[in-house]
Amino acid sequence: MVVRQRGDDEYHISPDAVGGHHTAPARYPLDPLDAGEITRAVEILRRERPVTPEARFVSVSLNEPHKDQIAFAQADPPIAGQPAGTGHSGPPAAVLREAFVVLLEPRQHTTYEAVVSLTAGSVLSWRPVPDARAPFTPAECVQCEVVTRADSRIRAGLERRGITDPGQVRVEPWGIGAFSAPGEAGRRLVWTLLFYRERPDDNPYAKPIHGLHAIVDLDDMTVVRVEDLGVVPLPPGSGAYAADRIGSLRDDLKPIEIVQPQGPSFEVRGWEVRWQRWRLRLGFTAREGLVLHTIGYEDQGRVRPVIWRASVAELFIPYADPRPFQAWRNAFDIGEFGIGILTNSLQLGCDCLGEIRYFDVELADGNGEPYTISQAICLHEEDFGLLWKHFDAALQTTETRRSRRLVISFVITADNYEYAIYWYFYQDGSIEFEVKLTGIVLTSALAPGETSDFGTLVAPQTLAAHHQHFLSVRLDMAVDGLRNTVYEVDTEAITPGPGNPLGNAFRPVKRPLRRESEAQRVIDPLRGRYWLVANPGNRTEIGHEPAYKLVPGSNVLAFSHPDSPVTQRAAFATRHLWVTPFRPDERFPSGDYPNQHPGGAGLPAWTKADRPIENTDVVLWYTLGSHHVTRPEDWPVMPADRAGFMLKPAGFFDHNPALDVAPSPSPHC
Ligand SMILES: [Cu+2]
Numbered sequence: 001m002v003v004r005q006r007g008d009d010e011y012h013i014s015p016d017a018v019g020g021h022h023t024a025p026a027r028y029p030l031d032p033l034d035a036g037e038i039t040r041a042v043e044i045l046r047r048e049r050p051v052t053p054e055a056r057f058v059s060v061s062l063n064e065p066h067k068d069q070i071a072f073a074q075a076d077p078p079i080a081g082q083p084a085g086t087g088h089s090g091p092p093a094a095v096l097r098e099a100f101v102v103l104l105e106p107r108q109h110t111t112y113e114a115v116v117s118l119t120a121g122s123v124l125s126w127r128p129v130p131d132a133r134a135p136f137t138p139a140e141c142v143q144c145e146v147v148t149r150a151d152s153r154i155r156a157g158l159e160r161r162g163i164t165d166p167g168q169v170r171v172e173p174w175g176i177g178a179f180s181a182p183g184e185a186g187r188r189l190v191w192t193l194l195f196y197r198e199r200p201d202d203n204p205y206a207k208p209i210h211g212l213h214a215i216v217d218l219d220d221m222t223v224v225r226v227e228d229l230g231v232v233p234l235p236p237g238s239g240a241y242a243a244d245r246i247g248s249l250r251d252d253l254k255p256i257e258i259v260q261p262q263g264p265s266f267e268v269r270g271w272e273v274r275w276q277r278w279r280l281r282l283g284f285t286a287r288e289g290l291v292l293h294t295i296g297y298e299d300q301g302r303v304r305p306v307i308w309r310a311s312v313a314e315l316f317i318p319y320a321d322p323r324p325f326q327a328w329r330n331a332f333d334i335g336e337f338g339i340g341i342l343t344n345s346l347q348l349g350c351d352c353l354g355e356i357r358y359f360d361v362e363l364a365d366g367n368g369e370p371y372t373i374s375q376a377i378c379l380h381e382e383d384f385g386l387l388w389k390h391f392d393a394a395l396q397t398t399e400t401r402r403s404r405r406l407v408i409s410f411v412i413t414a415d416n417y418e419y420a421i422y423w424y425f426y427q428d429g430s431i432e433f434e435v436k437l438t439g440i441v442l443t444s445a446l447a448p449g450e451t452s453d454f455g456t457l458v459a460p461q462t463l464a465a466h467h468q469h470f471l472s473v474r475l476d477m478a479v480d481g482l483r484n485t486v487y488e489v490d491t492e493a494i495t496p497g498p499g500n501p502l503g504n505a506f507r508p509v510k511r512p513l514r515r516e517s518e519a520q521r522v523i524d525p526l527r528g529r530y531w532l533v534a535n536p537g538n539r540t541e542i543g544h545e546p547a548y549k550l551v552p553g554s555n556v557l558a559f560s561h562p563d564s565p566v567t568q569r570a571a572f573a574t575r576h577l578w579v580t581p582f583r584p585d586e587r588f589p590s591g592d593y594p595n596q597h598p599g600g601a602g603l604p605a606w607t608k609a610d611r612p613i614e615n616t617d618v619v620l621w622y623t624l625g626s627h628h629v630t631r632p633e634d635w636p637v638m639p640a641d642r643a644g645f646m647l648k649p650a651g652f653f654d655h656n657p658a659l660d661v662a663p664s665p666s667p668h669c
Contacts, residue, residue: 027095029065030293031271032284035362035370041099041116042368048123049114056104058134059286059338060364063098063115066584072294072305072478098124103368104134106219109188111593132593133188135287135336136173139366140218145171148192148214153226157212161231163196170195170204172415173216175336178565178598179328180215188219189596191328196234203440203636205416206239206462210445213325229324232445235461239440239636258354264381266406268357273379275406277657278425279303282377282408284361286340287588288312290377290410290421297429299653305478306431306548306647308582312421313474313621314589315339315414316570318560319442320466321454326444329465330566333414335594342412343376351411351420352378378409387427387658401661403427416440419469420640428658433473434644437626441634442467458635466629468558470573472589473645475620476582479652480535480546482617486513486579487534489549490527514614516607519579523552531577532650536615544651551646552576556625568599573623578603582617589621 033041038060045051097118104111111132115124136144148154149166158166173190180189192214195204211229216222243249266275271282277298283291288311295310296303312334319329333339340363348356358375365371387403406425411418418439424432441464446452448461455465477484487510494505510532513519523529534547558573560566567574572589580586580603588594591601603621626643633639649657 027097028270028272028281029069029095029097030062030281030283032361033060033062033097033099035372037097037099037118038362038364038368038370040118040121041101042364044116044118044121045101045103045114045123045126046368049126051103052105052107054106055368056106056134056137056140056366057364057368058102058104058111058137059341060099060101060368061285061287062283063100064584065096065098067308067482069096070294072296072303072308095119102134104137104219106188106221109186109219129593133596134593135338135595136175136190136218137366138341140221141173143221144173144190144192144216144218147221147223148194148216151214151223151226153228154194154212154214154223157226157228158194158209160228161209161212161234163209168197168200169209170197171214173218174329175332175595176215176328177330177569177596180596184215184224187217187224189215189217189224191215191325193329198238201240201242201245203239203241205440205443206237206459206636207234208443208445208462209234211325227325232447233461235443235445235459237459237462237636239459239462241637256353260355260381264355264357265404266357266379266381268379271359273406273408275381275425276404276427277429278406280425282359282379284340284359284377285311285338286363287334287338289340289343289412290408290423292408292423295431297652297657299657304480304546304652306652307475308478308482309474309476310423311474312339312471313587314470314472314570314572314594315419316470316472316573316590317417318468318470318558318566318570318573320559321444321452321463323444323454326454326465329442329467330570331414332570332590332594333412333419335588335590337414339412339414339419342414343373344411344413345373346375346378346411348375352380352407352409354380354382356380376410378407380407381405382407384426387661388656400663401658402664405432413439416442422644426658427661428656429649429653431647432644433624433647434642435469435471435624435626436640436642437469437628438638438640440637441465441628441630456630456632458630458632462635464630464634468556468628469626469643470558470570471624471643472572473622473624474587474589475550475622475647477533477548477618477620479533479548480538482582483535483537483615484533484618485536485614486519486618486620487511487532488513488521488529489532490524490529492527512614513579515610515612516578516580517610519577519613520575520607521577522557523555523576525552531620533618533620534651540651541654546652547650548647548652549650550577550620550622551648552622553624553643553645555623555643556627558625565599569594569597571599571604572602572621573625576623576625578607578621578623579613580606580619580621581611581613582619586619 111134194209196207210232280295281293295307315333359377361376384403387401420436455463494500496503534545
């Protein structure tokens with residue numbers, strides 16, 4: 001396949017090089033920290049606070065400024081207890097830059113949070129976080145593999161299974177959640193799954209080493225105990241999927257070229273993106289990966305806010321298998337690890353096709369040193385088929401418009417699984433969120449002839465457990481301003497009678513969600529349920545409250561019992577929609593430190609206050625569930641599955657906002 005691309009330096013513009021300010025980098029308050037800022041934050045912290053040489057840096061990210069420091073056109077009066085809204089249109093005169101640092105002192109078994117002012121060169125706050133178990137870091141996962149392979153009990157267990165070279169064993173640390181033994185309370189633990197690679201290029205998930213598990217203390221980096229539940233033979237297959245292991249490949253595809261001879265239609269200035277009428281900024285954190293800031297739509301010369309901030313705030317995967325240790329399998333890939341850290345470097349022509357603009361991101365490693373994930377965020381345009389059309393039979397005329405969409409994406413690898421996360425922006429004012437799930441399903445070994453209700457046999461003696469994926473998408477909304485009200489809209493059929501003589505009548509019924517207790521909702525496709533986020537203080541010309549609606553796609557709830565330890569830790573997944581009033585410190589639906597947390601933090605804790613949510617700055621938390629009853633066709637690598645939802649204008653505009661899209665220049669149209 002041939003893909004035409006412009007010169008790298010033409011599109012791969014560093015933020016510092018934009019706008020001609022080559023000497024003084026123009027920073028915008030929401031720009032992610034760059035390598036220099038990460039280095040400086042760590043230097044300031046080491047200088048001013050007793051950070052030991054053993055300290056492990058979990059994350060160094062932008063400490064985001066208050067909303068009143070952000071230029072995002074809107075004209076709200078201030079909300080009591082919150083900073084005043086902004087009306088200004090340019091960046092503030094002084095850009096205050098702050099870093100939020102999470103670090104772990106393993107000898108003290110203590111997690112610290114610090115806020116460092118890069119502007120003032122000083123530490124603004126420093127505190128130990130009681131009972132927090134910091135997420136595990138990549139370096140700790142590597143060390144965990146080393147100590148597990150070296151452990152004599154593990155080696156003996158491997159030998160019982162005919163494995164003599166521990167170097168061919170893959171060790172995967174998993175969050176232990178609430179399952180540690182009573183005597184282990186207070187320790188920072190993981191438990192391990194082991195897999196065997198017969199050849200170095202084998203798929204390790206083809207040979208799960210059954211029944212042998214290490215419980216490892218990450219602070220001390222010691223194997224606390226080893227459990228051996230008994231030997232089950234290794235499955236015979238290799239699970240190979242790489243092109244050089246497949247034999248003959250198809251050769252019957254003709255090339256597709258995506259050619260944009262005049263370049264793409266978007267404009268990028270630093271981290272700001274403009275495309276058609278859309279205006280937004282990109283951000284990136286170690287924990288959430290891609291963050292979208294200040295999403296607005298330019299309408300008759302002014303930018304109308306839609307979303308203040310959008311990100312995926314948790315990713316929770318519960319598994320169905322009740323057998324010992326298999327029942328421990330569940331993951332919080334954001335709270336226990338961080339999907340920014342897990343982000344891939346994307347490859348042109350593979351992950352994204354066409355005229356691509358990539359963004360590099362910079363993160364801190366365990367020592368606080370900056371490193372770069374190159375090409376971490378992909379920005380491009382796609383043709384998306386039909387936008388709108390009508391054929392007027394009397395006039396014999398056709399008006400057709402093709403749809404173009406802006407795609408902003410990143411891809412993470414969480415051990416066996418890939419999540420490709422896409423935000424799409426459309427010319428009709430719609431925004432779509434989509435996740436594509438691919439990678440390798442998690443396996444365990446079965447004895448020959450054995451089957452299970454809790455998974456599918458995907459290869460001989462190889463069980464892929466059924467499981468679910470739940471993404472909590474945090475949407476800090478700002479529809480035409482900060483003060484919004486959320487309505488649930490169901491469609492109801494009218495009982496036949498005098499007002500409905502022919503029985504055809506139905507109508508949408510709109511109900512405001514006034515308090516947090518009323519705003520813990522599930523989807524109801526048979527009522528056509530959606531949620532409307534409206535600005536009750538504004539009216540459009542034809543009299544509507546400007547609004548966007550959240551339209552669910554297919555969805556599911558967790559099947560784990562509500563009282564089970566796993567559901568307790570992921571209460572957000574018991575509802576599809578939660579609405580809370582905006583608080584800057586309410587960022588993660590299972591709390592700031594879900595690793596080993598017994599549960600109840602985050603949404604269930606905050607919403608106990610049952611705060612009012614009408615006509616105020618609201619945050620929507622949408623739980624997107626993907627139900628995965630595994631298939632043989634998911635093996636040895638899974639064709640991408642998709643899940644998502646839409647945000648559509650509903651009374652935000654007075655007519656189809658894509659009316660002025662020009663007809664295609666194609667001579668055939
Ligand atoms: Cu899955």
